[in-house]
Amino acid sequence: MDNLITIDGPGGSGKGTIAKLLAAKLGWNILDSGALYRLIALISENIKNTDPDKIGLELKDRKIIFELVDDQYHLFFNGKDVSDHIRSEEIGTKASDLAHNQQIRNLIKTTQRSFYDPNIGLIADGRDMGSVVFPTAGIKIYLDATIEERAKRRQIQLKEKGLKVNMPNLISSLEERDLKDKNRKVSPLLIPEGAKVIDSTNLSTDEVVNIVMDLT
Ligand code: C5P
Numbered sequence: 001m002d003n004l005i006t007i008d009g010p011g012g013s014g015k016g017t018i019a020k021l022l023a024a025k026l027g028w029n030i031l032d033s034g035a036l037y038r039l040i041a042l043i044s045e046n047i048k049n050t051d052p053d054k055i056g057l058e059l060k061d062r063k064i065i066f067e068l069v070d071d072q073y074h075l076f077f078n079g080k081d082v083s084d085h086i087r088s089e090e091i092g093t094k095a096s097d098l099a100h101n102q103q104i105r106n107l108i109k110t111t112q113r114s115f116y117d118p119n120i121g122l123i124a125d126g127r128d129m130g131s132v133v134f135p136t137a138g139i140k141i142y143l144d145a146t147i148e149e150r151a152k153r154r155q156i157q158l159k160e161k162g163l164k165v166n167m168p169n170l171i172s173s174l175e176e177r178d179l180k181d182k183n184r185k186v187s188p189l190l191i192p193e194g195a196k197v198i199d200s201t202n203l204s205t206d207e208v209v210n211i212v213m214d215l216t
Pocket of ligand 1: 011033034035037038092095096097099125126127128129177181
């Protein structure tokens with residue numbers, strides 16, 4: 001698939017930041033698939049139900065749009081900006097639990113694929129973008145960093161959003177989520193076939209972007 005870059009990797013590895021910078025450089029759209037799983041978690045909380053059929057009904061014919069607001073991508077669900085609601089660690093953990101469900105993943109897969117328009121281009125960020133959702137993507141990246149570095153980055157992100165952060169809790173929540181994401185039976189987090197692995201621990205965002213741009 002032309003004009004498509006997938007970026008997979010664990011939480012806090014910098015996927016979102018790199019995706020945003022690449023999208024700006026190339027003029028392409030972005031798909032933050034983690035935000036979709038978080039949206040599902042939020043819907044599940046709101047309707048107090050984890051049944052994929054019930055969640056599916058809530059998603060039917062609803063518009064899901066990623067839009068830049070003050071230089072950050074926001075998620076609009078049926079016209080409502082839900083970005084702040086989906087960013088807590090609690091919703092992240094719930095998203096990770098629901099992401100084990102094959103029916104939920106199938107529900108989201110169709111939505112994810114609809115974001116790709118070869119005439120515009122797409123940066124797709126997530127856990128299974130290069131392995132399951134877009135296995136024939138032209139460029140696949142697997143972005144990683146040490147747990148300490150990833151927790152530091154998450155801490156900065158959460159603080160910017162005005163959320164309180166406890167570092168030991170953040171590290172254990174990231175570790176727990178990594179373990180679940182890597183060991184689940186359906187679409188586990190793995191290095192997709194043909195992906196370029198980038199360890200961003202000691203790299204600036206510009207350095208990572210340049211490595212990817214060299215592949216285009
Ligand atoms: O990337 P983010 O932390 O927002 O993702 C939240 C959760 O959604 C992840 O921990 C993971 O369990 C799930 N997810 C997934 N597949 C994706 C993206 C996210 O299972 N492609």
